[in-house]
Amino acid sequence: MAKTKSSFVNLIVTLAVITFVGSLSLGFVFDWTKEPIAKAQMARQLKAIEAVVEGYDNNPVTEKYKVVTLDGKDSLEFFPATRNGKRIGTAVKTKSGLGYSGDIWLMVGFDKAGNIIRIQVLEHKETPGLGSKMTLPSFLNQYYGKNPGKVNLKVKKDGGAVDAITGATISSRAFSESVQMAYETFQSVKHDE
Amino acid sequence: MMSNTSHKENFIKGLVKENPVFVLLLGLCPTLGVTSSAFNGLGMGVATVFVLVMSNLVVSLIKNFIPDKVRIPAFIVIIASFVTMVQLLMEAYTPALHEQLGLFIPLIVVNCIVLGRAEAFASRNTVVSSLVDGLGMGVGFTLALTLLGAIRELLGSLSIFGFRLMEGDGMLVFILAPGAFISLGFLIALMNWLKDRSAGIKR
Numbered sequence: 161m162a163k164t165k166s167s168f169v170n171l172i173v174t175l176a177v178i179t180f181v182g183s184l185s186l187g188f189v190f191d192w193t194k195e196p197i198a199k200a201q202m203a204r205q206l207k208a209i210e211a212v213v214e215g216y217d218n219n220p221v222t223e224k225y226k227v228v229t230l231d232g233k234d235s236l237e238f239f240p241a242t243r244n245g246k247r248i249g250t251a252v253k254t255k256s257g258l259g260y261s262g263d264i265w266l267m268v269g270f271d272k273a274g275n276i277i278r279i280q281v282l283e284h285k286e287t288p289g290l291g292s293k294m295t296l297p298s299f300l301n302q303y304y305g306k307n308p309g310k311v312n313l314k315v316k317k318d319g320g321a322v323d324a325i326t327g328a329t330i331s332s333r334a335f336s337e338s339v340q341m342a343y344e345t346f347q348s349v350k351h352d353e
Numbered sequence: 354m355m356s357n358t359s360h361k362e363n364f365i366k367g368l369v370k371e372n373p374v375f376v377l378l379l380g381l382c383p384t385l386g387v388t389s390s391a392f393n394g395l396g397m398g399v400a401t402v403f404v405l406v407m408s409n410l411v412v413s414l415i416k417n418f419i420p421d422k423v424r425i426p427a428f429i430v431i432i433a434s435f436v437t438m439v440q441l442l443m444e445a446y447t448p449a450l451h452e453q454l455g456l457f458i459p460l461i462v463v464n465c466i467v468l469g470r471a472e473a474f475a476s477r478n479t480v481v482s483s484l485v486d487g488l489g490m491g492v493g494f495t496l497a498l499t500l501l502g503a504i505r506e507l508l509g510s511l512s513i514f515g516f517r518l519m520e521g522d523g524m525l526v527f528i529l530a531p532g533a534f535i536s537l538g539f540l541i542a543l544m545n546w547l548k549d550r551s552a553g554i555k556r
Contacts, residue, residue, distance in 0.1 A: 163417050163420075163421070164417065164418050164419065164420045165420060166420040166421050166422040166423075167420070170420045171420055171422060171423050174418060174419055174420055174423055174427060175423050175426060175427060175430075178415075178419075178427050178430050178431065179430050182430050182431065182433070182434035183434075185434060185438070186434055186437055186438065189437075189438045189441050189442070190441060193441040193442060193444065193445035196445035196446060197441070197444050197445045200444065200445060200446075200448040201448075203448075204448060283452075287529070288389065288509075288525075288528040288529065289509075289522070289525040289528055289529070290525075
């Protein structure tokens with residue numbers, strides 16, 4: 161078969177047809193994967209919440225709400241954990257842009273009094289082997305059970321009580337900052353029983 | 354029409370003689386970027402195989418309809434469509450892997466191997482041999498990435514495919530970017546040495 165000539169009309173028609181077919185098939189795939197993607201994202205959030213608060217029987221993801229931070233620049237997602245309709249804790253999704261590279265996203269679990277139950281690192285782009293150690297228990301354990309209102313959870317260099325990760329003070333500082341922001345936002349609103 | 358033996362040769366050339374990573378040195382951005390573990394290398398490789406095979410297939414099917422002057426934009430639209438599909442499918446069905454590879458999946462669009470094979474092979478050959486070529490190149494790419502990932506994971510985190518072999522810290526540099534260059538350099542040297550030896554050249 162002879163090759164299509166590079167005439168003006170042919171160029172336009174060919175490209176138009178190819179882009180049309182491309183977008184059409186992409187539309188189908190998008191539609192097809194929409195539900196599984198939403199499900200996967202929900203499962204991921206639930207897993208993170210499960211890791212930071214325990215013993216709830218509701219679905220915190222469907223009941224989530226947003227609270228504006230104290231400086232009013234941002235708002236954090238709150239996932240209420242209830243048992244038999246009673247509030248037992250809250251998972252707060254918080255972030256810091258002060259990390260070594262990119263945003264650090266954390267899920268922090270608070271009990272009703274504002275004590276940190278556990279923390280899960282959702283996403284970070286810190287240096288592997290240095291800042292990435294923020295996901296290890298040896299670092300996270302320093303925060304568990306503490307109340308940021310009573311204990312200064314800054315790194316020791318800033319006068320706080322947290323041992324920064326060796327070689328990753330910036331990452332540790334960003335981590336503490338985002339936990340602090342979650343706590344202050346958490347305290348700024350009343351939570352229903 | 355090619356005979357069966359040449360299909361076999363066509364496939365094998367992507368693995369060794371024209372291995373995209375070790376010999377052609379194409380697509381080094383994902384090669385160096387994602388191979389911090391064997392599993393990441395494998396995942397990236399499989400995603401690339403899909404895109405390579407599909408784009409080679411479609412390009413060879415419609416090669417006669419595409420006027421010469423717009424062939425590159427046409428190829429890129431085709432490749433980009435398949436890459437976006439892979440991304441959506443991975444996000445839906447392998448969310449963990451998607452999280453790991455994240456940024457690098459869209460970059461398959463500009464992977465020189467994919468466009469290179471469309472331009473240099475699929476647009477000039479039959480459908481079947483283009484399929485075989487895409488598969489061979491893709492498998493060669495996957496093997497190279499998995500091997501590189503395994504070496505870096507072994508030296509950097511003392512584990513392989515996520516299984517910890519030893520306690521303690523590995524050599525951090527192998528997880529970082531310089532380790533990718535160092536490992537790749539040694540692998541290419543090794544490949545060349547093996548090639549020379551099998552050709553009977555002594556050094």
